[in-house]
Amino acid sequence: MSVSIVHTLRVLRPAAMIALVALTGLVVGFYVNATFFPGTSPEQPINFSHRIHAGENQIPCMYCHVQARRSISAGVPSVNKCMGCHAEVATDSPQIRLLASYFETKEPIPWIKVHDLPDFVHFTHKRHVQADIECQTCHGPVETMDVVSREAPVKMGLCLDCHRKNEVEHGTDCWTCHK
Amino acid sequence: MNFIDRFMASWRKYRKPGYYEEFDYAWTMTVDLDRCTGCGACVTACQAENNIPIVGEKELGRGREMQWIRIERYWEGEYPNAKLSFIPMLCQQCDAAPCETVCPVSATYHNQDGLNAQIYNRCIGTRSCAVYCPYEVRYFNYYDHHWDAPLEQQLNPDVTVREKGVMEKCTFCVQRIRQAKDHAKDDGRRRVKDGEVQPACVQTCPSEALTFGDRKDANSVVAKKMNDPRAYHVLEETNTLPSVVYLKKVRANAD
Amino acid sequence: MSNVDRRQFLKLVGAGGVGAGAGFMLAESIKHPVEYLIPYPIPPEEFSPGIATWYNSVCGMCPAGCGISVRTREGRAKKIEGNPLHPVNQGRLCALGQAGLQTLYNPDRLTGPMLQSGERGSEEFIQTTWEESLATVAHRLAAARDGGKNIYLLSEGVRGHLAMLLERFMDGLGSEHLMHYDFAHPHALYAANQRLFGEHTLPYYDIRNTRYLLSFGADYLSNWLSPVHHSLGFGHSRQGTDLDRGRFVQIEAKMSLSGAAADEWIPARPGSEGILALGLAHQILAGGAYTGSDFDDWNAALAGYSAESVAERTGVAAKTIVRLASEFMKAEPGLAIGGGAVDNHSNAVDTLVAVNLLNYLVGNIGKPGGIVFNSDPVVGGPANNRQANFIAMQQLAEQARHGAIDVLIVNNTNPVFTLPHASGFREALASIPMIVSLSSFMDETTTMADVVLPSHSYLESWGDDMPQPGLGFPVAAISQPVVSPLYNTRATGDIILDLAGKLGMKDSMPWDSMEACLKDGWRQIYERSSPDASDFDTFWRDVLVSGVWGEDIHRQDTVVVDKSVIDNIDVAEPEFSGDSEQYPFFLHPYMSTAMYDGRGANLPWMQELPDPMTSIVYGSWVEMNPATAQQLGLRDGDLVSISSEYGSLEAPVVIFPAIMPEVIAMPIGQGHSAFGRYARDRGTNPLQILAPLTATTSGSLATHATRVSLAATGRRAAPVQTGGDTRQLGRNIVQFTGDDSSAGGHSANLNSIPIVVKTT
Numbered sequence A: 001m002s003v004s005i006v007h008t009l010r011v012l013r014p015a016a017m018i019a020l021v022a023l024t025g026l027v028v029g030f031y032v033n034a035t036f037f038p039g040t041s042p043e044q045p046i047n048f049s050h051r052i053h054a055g056e057n058q059i060p061c062m063y064c065h066v067q068a069r070r071s072i073s074a075g076v077p078s079v080n081k082c083m084g085c086h087a088e089v090a091t092d093s094p095q096i097r098l099l100a101s102y103f104e105t106k107e108p109i110p111w112i113k114v115h116d117l118p119d120f121v122h123f124t125h126k127r128h129v130q131a132d133i134e135c136q137t138c139h140g141p142v143e144t145m146d147v148v149s150r151e152a153p154v155k156m157g158l159c160l161d162c163h164r165k166n167e168v169e170h171g172t173d174c175w176t177c178h179k
Numbered sequence B: 001m002n003f004i005d006r007f008m009a010s011w012r013k014y015r016k017p018g019y020y021e022e023f024d025y026a027w028t029m030t031v032d033l034d035r036c037t038g039c040g041a042c043v044t045a046c047q048a049e050n051n052i053p054i055v056g057e058k059e060l061g062r063g064r065e066m067q068w069i070r071i072e073r074y075w076e077g078e079y080p081n082a083k084l085s086f087i088p089m090l091c092q093q094c095d096a097a098p099c100e101t102v103c104p105v106s107a108t109y110h111n112q113d114g115l116n117a118q119i120y121n122r123c124i125g126t127r128s129c130a131v132y133c134p135y136e137v138r139y140f141n142y143y144d145h146h147w148d149a150p151l152e153q154q155l156n157p158d159v160t161v162r163e164k165g166v167m168e169k170c171t172f173c174v175q176r177i178r179q180a181k182d183h184a185k186d187d188g189r190r191r192v193k194d195g196e197v198q199p200a201c202v203q204t205c206p207s208e209a210l211t212f213g214d215r216k217d218a219n220s221v222v223a224k225k226m227n228d229p230r231a232y233h234v235l236e237e238t239n240t241l242p243s244v245v246y247l248k249k250v251r252a253n254a255d
Numbered sequence C: 001m002s003n004v005d006r007r008q009f010l011k012l013v014g015a016g017g018v019g020a021g022a023g024f025m026l027a028e029s030i031k032h033p034v035e036y037l038i039p040y041p042i043p044p045e046e047f048s049p050g051i052a053t054w055y056n057s058v059c060g061m062c063p064a065g066c067g068i069s070v071r072t073r074e075g076r077a078k079k080i081e082g083n084p085l086h087p088v089n090q091g092r093l094c095a096l097g098q099a100g101l102q103t104l105y106n107p108d109r110l111t112g113p114m115l116q117s118g119e120r121g122s123e124e125f126i127q128t129t130w131e132e133s134l135a136t137v138a139h140r141l142a143a144a145r146d147g148g149k150n151i152y153l154l155s156e157g158v159r160g161h162l163a164m165l166l167e168r169f170m171d172g173l174g175s176e177h178l179m180h181y182d183f184a185h186p187h188a189l190y191a192a193n194q195r196l197f198g199e200h201t202l203p204y205y206d207i208r209n210t211r212y213l214l215s216f217g218a219d220y221l222s223n224w225l226s227p228v229h230h231s232l233g234f235g236h237s238r239q240g241t242d243l244d245r246g247r248f249v250q251i252e253a254k255m256s257l258s259g260a261a262a263d264e265w266i267p268a269r270p271g272s273e274g275i276l277a278l279g280l281a282h283q284i285l286a287g288g289a290y291t292g293s294d295f296d297d298w299n300a301a302l303a304g305y306s307a308e309s310v311a312e313r314t315g316v317a318a319k320t321i322v323r324l325a326s327e328f329m330k331a332e333p334g335l336a337i338g339g340g341a342v343d344n345h346s347n348a349v350d351t352l353v354a355v356n357l358l359n360y361l362v363g364n365i366g367k368p369g370g371i372v373f374n375s376d377p378v379v380g381g382p383a384n385n386r387q388a389n390f391i392a393m394q395q396l397a398e399q400a401r402h403g404a405i406d407v408l409i410v411n412n413t414n415p416v417f418t419l420p421h422a423s424g425f426r427e428a429l430a431s432i433p434m435i436v437s438l439s440s441f442m443d444e445t446t447t448m449a450d451v452v453l454p455s456h457s458y459l460e461s462w463g464d465d466m467p468q469p470g471l472g473f474p475v476a477a478i479s480q481p482v483v484s485p486l487y488n489t490r491a492t493g494d495i496i497l498d499l500a501g502k503l504g505m506k507d508s509m510p511w512d513s514m515e516a517c518l519k520d521g522w523r524q525i526y527e528r529s530s531p532d533a534s535d536f537d538t539f540w541r542d543v544l545v546s547g548v549w550g551e552d553i554h555r556q557d558t559v560v561v562d563k564s565v566i567d568n569i570d571v572a573e574p575e576f577s578g579d580s581e582q583y584p585f586f587l588h589p590y591m592s593t594a595m596y597d598g599r600g601a602n603l604p605w606m607q608e609l610p611d612p613m614t615s616i617v618y619g620s621w622v623e624m625n626p627a628t629a630q631q632l633g634l635r636d637g638d639l640v641s642i643s644s645e646y647g648s649l650e651a652p653v654v655i656f657p658a659i660m661p662e663v664i665a666m667p668i669g670q671g672h673s674a675f676g677r678y679a680r681d682r683g684t685n686p687l688q689i690l691a692p693l694t695a696t697t698s699g700s701l702a703t704h705a706t707r708v709s710l711a712a713t714g715r716r717a718a719p720v721q722t723g724g725d726t727r728q729l730g731r732n733i734v735q736f737t738g739d740d741s742s743a744g745g746h747s748a749n750l751n752s753i754p755i756v757v758k759t760t
Helices: A005-036 A050-056 A079-086 A094-105 A125-130 A135-139 A156-165 B003-015 B041-049 B057-061 B098-102 B128-132 B174-186 B200-204 B221-226 C006-029 C130-146 C160-172 C187-197 C227-239 C257-261 C273-286 C295-301 C307-314 C318-330 C340-344 C348-361 C390-401 C425-429 C492-502 C514-528 C536-546 C563-567 C626-632
Strands: B027-032 B070-076 B083-089 B108-110 B116-118 B210-214 B244-247 B249-251 C053-058 C067-073 C076-082 C114-116 C125-127 C150-155 C178-180 C212-216 C247-251 C264-266 C334-338 C405-411 C434-437 C463-465 C475-479 C548-550 C585-590 C622-624 C638-644 C647-655 C663-667 C707-716 C736-738
Touching (some): A005 C006, B027 B221, B041 B070, B041 B200, B210 B221, B221 B244, C053 C475, C053 C536, C130 C150, C130 C492, C160 C492, C212 C273, C212 C318, C273 C295, C273 C307, C273 C318, C273 C334, C273 C348, C307 C318, C318 C334, C334 C348, C390 C425, C463 C514, C514 C536, C622 C626, C626 C647
Parallel strands (some): C585 C663
Antiparallel strands (some): B070 B083, B108 B116, C114 C125, C475 C548
């Protein structure tokens, strides 16, 4: 009598079951991590709300991210800049007191980067801002977010689609964006 | 058009006659061997500019050197008439580059500036290009390289750090070209002026042996140097049509 | 699942748990690593993230004094380039200058003040504070001063205001023992200029405008005086003008980088170069190029130097001597320089007088393409007058051995490495009760220190510099910090000022910081220069922006050589240590661009920069003529033992086609026993086994006066070499053309380079 497939499976059933349970566990673990520990909207050292600043108070993006129109980096405002307003505004709020303590000790605030491109990508804010690309195109509706999260998929496809649509000169040459 | 069609179309485009005439620029380097002293300043300038790793003695002993520009030395004759000549060797940015045709994933290709581009995160490390290159100027990352802290603070943010398993080579300091174009755009100019952009090696060369510019501009320094009767291409017989032009070393006739 | 028993259930739970854990880890690992955006609390005025800021400063890697522009991004130094406005290097820089970033970001830098806790040389130190260490040192200095004990300060060659501070500091301590020590200082060249021209300075050698350069051993393209400036001149003379292409002749026993660049390389017996120069002078007189009224004196002085007798003494053929003299005479103009090995024989001063008088005889003193004298630097006196020669260093050691030195302060110089063992310098240090080092690195000399007060790197400090040799007109440059200090270190000037304050020297040194001292000093330069700037602050800012300041003042002097000098012109036969039977070879230790005097060895870029002549990285070797190797039965990579009367060492053989058979050459720079991870225990230091012979008059170490013997060890240790074949093998990679560009025979005319590719 030859060994039938059915027989083999039967012998291996316990092992197969263990493998199946382990695989299910793998998938569950992966999604638990992705759902409950998303790296895309990290907790920041100060609960800064873009909704309050850019949404309710209508402060233009480039009032704080002043470098965006002239540098490759948009930059985050210095503590000094924050204190420009918050020496007067909402000085009693605990978060603003936290900010003031950074200012008094001359400590920089370790903001966590949300929109982070890989090291091999050359992206310049300057050229995009000067071409009147809305900040929200890549950063999503930041003015509605209390905690900024990465909503727009900032992947190569997004860059290429836009470069093609707008017929950017040499916009699809690899060395335009890859460094 | 699906991906494959688009890919084939652009692939064929590079091989059509006349394509290169449409270049915006044809970046060219000239190397005057009569001025070159072999001092090695270009080599270190390139290491500093392009985040070229420190390979270590052991790996160097295995021939895994990493220098986008290197100084080759050739002896002739015997004592007391021995003579030594130096030649800086770097990616020749060939118009008909053998490396481009063999890459299975098109990680290396010719761009509209006449540059032979290498896209690191596309590279899968077959090393075919290095085999096909007659100038032996492509270097492979056998390992992820390491900088002893705080040496990594020197790394140039305009250039990426390459990872294990990818090929790398001279880019004619494409980050500087990119920046020069950006400046031109800021000034409302269509084109980069002659001399506005210099790769790190050209910038530092103490005997001014290296020059860089656009050979499509007939008034550029490189275009003039190419008209020198001393101009030649290394390994011209391979018909790779390099963008690096060497000027012959002058041998004074003794006696 | 009724048939699941307890064991199975536990297995399943375990598998599920492991799987979930693995999934979690997997998701975590493919997540983007957390990166931070850290803004300045209060940003500096000139700072913008993503935009480079450039600062002009002065290179501190060698004494040439090139101007640099440092590119910084987000407060970090990224790249050093030459300052295009600086007349010495005109935007260019050598490999060592490029590698300056690796002294700044070197992982082996000293991070704060330390006290020796173990035995000297053990490198056991404990961290301390600046307050405590400075107080200790100040207390000790005060006690020594008041007790009438000797205080020595041994510094690297410094110029400008730092040199002035050191002078005043030592004056305040009532000590005369301020010494500068640079291994490569050309003592003999200064002495020769003093004898022939009556000037104890270096003139400007105008290589740019010369049409014929006769270099006696000077490796002017690699490390002699001002290599970047010379390289610029070399390139220009070769191909930069419509005039005839400049010709370069190099006379030396072992081909240097400059020898390889020369049109003609002529080996002459070691130490006989001066005799050859006098032979040429003899021919020049005979050829009628010199018409001065003291012609007869010259003729009498040089009578013994006929081509035949010189040929016999130098090993250079008589007809070559006649030809060289005639070429040199006819060149408009020709220039003769001497250095390197020639500067380091027992007869070095005689030799360099002989070389200089060639320039005098063809009348190119004070002319373009010849020798141009410099005026005194704008700050302080001539910078060289503190330079300690070998005799002075031996006296220091002698004093130390007798217990006559109470405190020795060492500023960033490493004599323990660069002096031969025979000098006994390291051992002598043991008798000094207190040694203070201001070095940024744990070099060999600093391992002997009791207190280490680590100084800033040159990229973190204020300073100024007047390049030596000058360019025939006064030049001064300011060195400014380009990054904030990385560690708890302090600028040398600030350390000295702090100590001066503690020792009650406020009267002579009233400044709070080096920056204040500089500003004060530059006010005088501002006043003397009647500048365009309306006020000093504008002037100061202008100088900081351009990085350099100069005056269009040129000296117009005619040199007349005194009869007594002419009558005594002669070159003695060189002396060597060791007899020719037992020690048949001349040892030729040489410096390279990358290692210089050993200071490049802790920079990984310099370790990985292949030696241009041999393509060797990381290590030491000994070069010998193929005939010598064959005679001794040695192959490339055989480890040999090299012995002098004063010691021996081992190095692998490299067969080198352009070296005299009786000479063996070794690079200087490796063989460190300390100095950080990249330098330590790598290669050998040929300076160790040199004989303590000095050059007459200049008292400098005759580094080329040691004879050695060679013995195979039977072991092999091939050095790591990059690059392929040393011969072209018919590949025509380097192509040549004749002197006359219309001579034809070129294979390519690039007019015809097609921009269009032909498809096949």
